[in-house]
Amino acid sequence: MNSSLPPTAAPETASAPDRGAQPGRVHDLLGIGVGPLNLGLAALSEPIADLDAVFLDERPGFDWHPGMMLPSAHLQVPFLADLVTLADPTSRYSFLNFLKETGRIYRFYIRENFYPLRAEFNAYCRWVAEQLPGVRFGTRVTAVSHGGGLYTVTAEGPRGTETYRARRLVLGTGTAPWLPDGARHLPQAGGTALHNADYLARRPELLTAGSVTVVGSGQSAAEVYLDLLQNRAPDAELNWVTRSGRFFPLEYTKLTLEMTSPDYVDYFHALPQATRDALVAEQKNLYKGIDSDLINQIYDTLYEQSVTGPPRTRLLTGVELESAVWDPDAGIHRLRLRHGEQGSGFALDSEAVVLATGYAYREPEFLAGISHRIRRDAAGRFDVSRSYGIGVEPGELFVQNAELHTHGFVTPDLGMAAYRNSTILREILGFEYYPVEESTTFQEFGAPAPGAGGPGRPRTGGAAGTPEARIGAGA
Numbered sequence: 001m002n003s004s005l006p007p008t009a010a011p012e013t014a015s016a017p018d019r020g021a022q023p024g025r026v027h028d029l030l031g032i033g034v035g036p037l038n039l040g041l042a043a044l045s046e047p048i049a050d051l052d053a054v055f056l057d058e059r060p061g062f063d064w065h066p067g068m069m070l071p072s073a074h075l076q077v078p079f080l081a082d083l084v085t086l087a088d089p090t091s092r093y094s095f096l097n098f099l100k101e102t103g104r105i106y107r108f109y110i111r112e113n114f115y116p117l118r119a120e121f122n123a124y125c126r127w128v129a130e131q132l133p134g135v136r137f138g139t140r141v142t143a144v145s146h147g148g149g150l151y152t153v154t155a156e157g158p159r160g161t162e163t164y165r166a167r168r169l170v171l172g173t174g175t176a177p178w179l180p181d182g183a184r185h186l187p188q189a190g191g192t193a194l195h196n197a198d199y200l201a202r203r204p205e206l207l208t209a210g211s212v213t214v215v216g217s218g219q220s221a222a223e224v225y226l227d228l229l230q231n232r233a234p235d236a237e238l239n240w241v242t243r244s245g246r247f248f249p250l251e252y253t254k255l256t257l258e259m260t261s262p263d264y265v266d267y268f269h270a271l272p273q274a275t276r277d278a279l280v281a282e283q284k285n286l287y288k289g290i291d292s293d294l295i296n297q298i299y300d301t302l303y304e305q306s307v308t309g310p311p312r313t314r315l316l317t318g319v320e321l322e323s324a325v326w327d328p329d330a331g332i333h334r335l336r337l338r339h340g341e342q343g344s345g346f347a348l349d350s351e352a353v354v355l356a357t358g359y360a361y362r363e364p365e366f367l368a369g370i371s372h373r374i375r376r377d378a379a380g381r382f383d384v385s386r387s388y389g390i391g392v393e394p395g396e397l398f399v400q401n402a403e404l405h406t407h408g409f410v411t412p413d414l415g416m417a418a419y420r421n422s423t424i425l426r427e428i429l430g431f432e433y434y435p436v437e438e439s440t441t442f443q444e445f446g447a448p449a450p451g452a453g454g455p456g457r458p459r460t461g462g463a464a465g466t467p468e469a470r471i472g473a474g475a
Helices: 036-045 095-101 105-111 118-129 196-208 219-231 262-269 273-282 292-308 365-373 414-429
Strands: 029-032 053-056 140-147 150-157 160-166 169-171 175-177 192-195 211-215 237-241 313-316 319-327 332-339 344-350 352-355 359-361 397-399
Touching: 029 036, 029 150, 029 160, 036 053, 036 118, 036 414, 053 150, 053 160, 095 105, 095 118, 140 365, 192 196, 196 219, 196 352, 211 219, 211 344, 219 237, 219 292, 237 344, 262 273, 332 352
Parallel strands: 029 053, 029 169, 169 397, 192 352, 211 237, 211 352, 237 313
Antiparallel strands: 140 150, 150 160, 175 359, 319 332, 332 344
């Protein structure tokens, strides 16, 4: 038994003998993209004997946000929010079983901390992926079409061009780094400027820079700032620019956490779209805030460094980046900033810039071949059903982490992933292989429906809905 974590480098492509497309085979389910959400779906699909599922990803192996794999960084959700436990606590693909199999369960127990290290969670996901024959890395989807009741997926894999056929698709291609308009060109302009997705690869450059400016408001910006604050050159200048009016902590009280529940998704999804859009804008601190312990650690570090004199750092709140240019002659990035409340602009020069500005969903180009199969709202976004479907025909096309505008701030939350996957599997199978919870909260999010139960009486839930399709339909 190995008593240490698996290596942190990205694994090579798995090479099980059955990991190629098989002519004539029709899969019940084909997942495109293998991040934690679709990997969880793959793990939950594996025990279902009558479900033929395959998952494709272009990367050589599982590697989740490798650019932010700082040694002390941890998840913002407990270990129960792993790939499977909240759907099936007995699954052999649970985080606890990973700890047992790698000889680390007692160390985790003695640690007395429910929040896994990010590197530890990454290693766990790789451990799961390596056990699933239906997960195939090194396979890039290039085109998708539909005809005769089936989806045809063309991919470039280890054996060259391959063709897969499936009755249903689940899109889990994830989000991509997002840059503000005023700095969209900056990483390609020259000098040291990058999105935080590339932080670890470029960290040596940043640690030797004479001045660094971190732009961003959330957890990643805070982690980058603290790492640079603790490890920069002694005479280097460090700035943190955030558009937020303050350094918002992640809201983590227990009654607020009840909003990360099927009950709240029921309520949110039933609201008018204009109301949903307004709520998403208002609720950013519920999922984009900073861990309060990290905020305190940053303050304590600043305090310790101030003993010998004012630290060479500036924290600028309520300030937005308007534009940025690289001056190659001076070797400096020239940032134009504006304080929102004062309405005043000012300039800031910085040798290096880290844009910790988040991620956004980007539709993959291969969807063009099935555009006529996708429902959209008036704004051209996916019209995602309560059961995560976007197909013009129910029960055949689903999305993961592309439904912020329809399902709310819980969309990227790992703690809701097992629930979402249980729901998707129910829609495909026509029955609940994994029980889908209803009425999970003490509080009620909307006005009581006529005839609803009073205090202490069970409420009727709408989370389960009606299964959209059965496994053999359309065959």
